């Protein structure tokens with residue numbers, strides 16, 4: 001439950017602004033709101049409210065360049081603004097030059113930033129010798145042909161799938177799953193080939209059953225069900241299965257894919273035609289088990305639960321229980337009529353649970369579904385992480401780093417990292433950036449794709465996601481017939497990163513056909529590409545050439561951390577991961593939460609210098625109107641890279657001010673971001689302490705100049721997801737796969753907390769109007 005004072009910054013930021021010039025109140029910054037409030041009261045009678053004065057000392061009409069509904073104060077910035085433009089150096093925040101009412105200046109993203117607590121020294125082993133990959137195919141002479149697999153299957157892997165040697169988990173688990181009828185729990189690093197680990201034994205056993213005499217065919221029944229937590233993962237598993245079944249002697253084996261978000265009617269038709277291996281998401285399978293009489297699961301001999309912990313996290317426990325009950329009942333009915341055991345298939349149904357991480361939820365699922373299970377683990381250990389007792393590890397060759405960057409500098413730091421990544425290595429390079437919520441993905445996607453056309457049309461979109469979302473599944477079919485139609489992928493160019501780079505976005509609020517097309521195009525992109533996404537892309541996805549994973553918003557649990565970074569450094573390849581942290585308690589994350597991992601610290605200044613100093617900004621980023629720039633560009637004696645970074649940020653702020661639609665995207669993103677922050681697991685709340693967040697600074701990183709308390713949203717229209725700043729958000733953006741649940745789960749608590757906070761403030765202060773509360 002949120003505490004009442006967690007939202008204090010929503011209301012206090014305006015208070016600070018009311019006193020204008022200083023980012024601090026009587027020298028007091030941060031800390032408890034009561035202290036800041038007392039300091040404010042002491043000052044209250046001494047000072048009047050200053051008029052807005054620009055960097056050159058001219059009095060400004062503050063709405064000159066803003067939309068008509070902008071409040072004058074909104075240009076003062078959300079960050080207790082009009083502070084000195086001099087950058088607060090590490091540790092000297094309180095000694096930053098005091099603002100001066102005679103010459104107040106516009107806030108700079110470089111001013112009044114809290115300094116990191118830990119000394120800014122490089123740590124870790126960034127330049128150490130590369131570690132030996134721990135999820136690579138073995139080079140010790142191990143071969144599929146010696147693991148008990150049918151020769152046809154083993155040679156198919158080598159000759160047609162270009163997979164010549166097993167990985168460690170495959171070598172351990174495949175022979176056991178071939179020879180044993182026991183349940184199993186497979187735990188191995190991300191990217192270590194777990195999909196083939198469970199597919200090979202079951203395909204082998206069905207294949208050898210046909211060699212035993214009885215010809216099986218697509219009507220012989222469904223022998224295996226594979227459940228995946230997300231549609232994307234389901235589709236990927238299905239693709240690997242299709243590759244495996246493309247061997248001529250396996251053509252008769254027919255897989256069926258049933259996922260939420262697809263047309264049920266066509267799925268029913270496919271089920272009626274018959275199939276032997278079903279790949280499904282739990283919700284849709286449960287639906288078909290209840291409503292599709294032609295779905296015969298009485299023969300099922302394998303139930304694979306891929307990403308088992310995620311299945312449980314997404315609230316599928318009840319659905320899984322329903323599925324297990326239905327499978328048991330139907331198997332029982334079948335056994336009364338006789339079974340297929342004479343073919344050499346298992347006597348009983350084998351359940352295999354699979355994950356790179358093991359947590360309580362997996363154990364619970366194990367209790368529900370496994371009996372006397374084998375625990376199958378990779379035998380390969382990394383030098384750095386040779387403790388077998390650890391519940392999860394990242395591949396040893398994956399270079400993990402973190403960066404401590406102030407809230408106001410987050411956006412420019414991200415820009416810098418992305419620009420730098422593609423300057424260094426352009427071709428085929430892919431980057432994935434994780435955000436905490438769908439709204440934040442939307443904002444950053446719009447920010448980096450920067451379409452001036454959109455702004456001129458005041459919100460019209462060239463290939464907008466709205467347009468895309470309205471297109472139905474039928475249109476996907478049409479688009480196949482008419483190749484000239486534009487792609488339905490949520491894809492754009494990224495002029496603020498590099499004009500040659502493609503930008504994609506993926507989250508659970510996008511229509512399924514857009515998600516599918518987007519992922520497909522990102523997968524096949526030959527040039528540089530960046531994917532902005534939520535955790536919908538964190539589990540199991542195998543996307544080629546992902547060199548860098550950026551966690552712009554930290555994950556919700558340590559398991560999520562491992563899965564997110566596991567999108568790179570797969571099957572023995574190199575990869576890098578970078579985690580953004582705020583100065584303060586978040587700095588404890590690497591040691592307190594990820595103690596077992598080896599993270600290098602990257603220095604924020606260096607990153608910015610490299611991104612903005614070594615190469616001129618792309619032309620597209622330099623579109624700040626000169627007069628606007630003259631009025632609102634803070635004066636800085638800073639280096640060129642600082643100027644460039646400020647200009648970049650200023651342009652985003654200008655775009656937010658210029659377009660109602662973009663402004664709403666930014667506001668929505670800001671609010672969802674804060675709400676999402678409140679949902680970090682209880683065990684990590686000391687590190688992700690919402691009371692420490694400076695909401696004004698965070699608003700700034702979304703290009704917002706309004707005070708946090710002023711950030712209100714109009715109704716969102718037909719989807720009606722947001723009715724006001726604190727309005728209850730409908731949960732209709734959560735799909736059957738549970739995407740974005742984290743984003744909203746504490747919403748009601750936060751709303752109540754905000755109400756309580758406002759009430760309390762009114763009672764105690766009796767100056768509500770000045771604080772703009774209400």
Ligand SMILES: Nc1ncnc2c1ncn2[C@@H]1O[C@H](COP(=O)(O)OP(=O)(O)OP(=O)(O)O)[C@@H](O)[C@H]1O
Nearest residue numbers: 137165166167190191192193194195356540542571
């Ligand atoms: N023996 C092998 N040799 C080479 N490549 C392999 C081998 N086995 C699997 N791969 C490849 O490794 C990549 C990762 O495989 P897979 O997606 O099954 O990993 P995973 O362990 O399930 O990862 P995650 O935990 O992230 O879901 C895929 O591209 C797959 O084709």
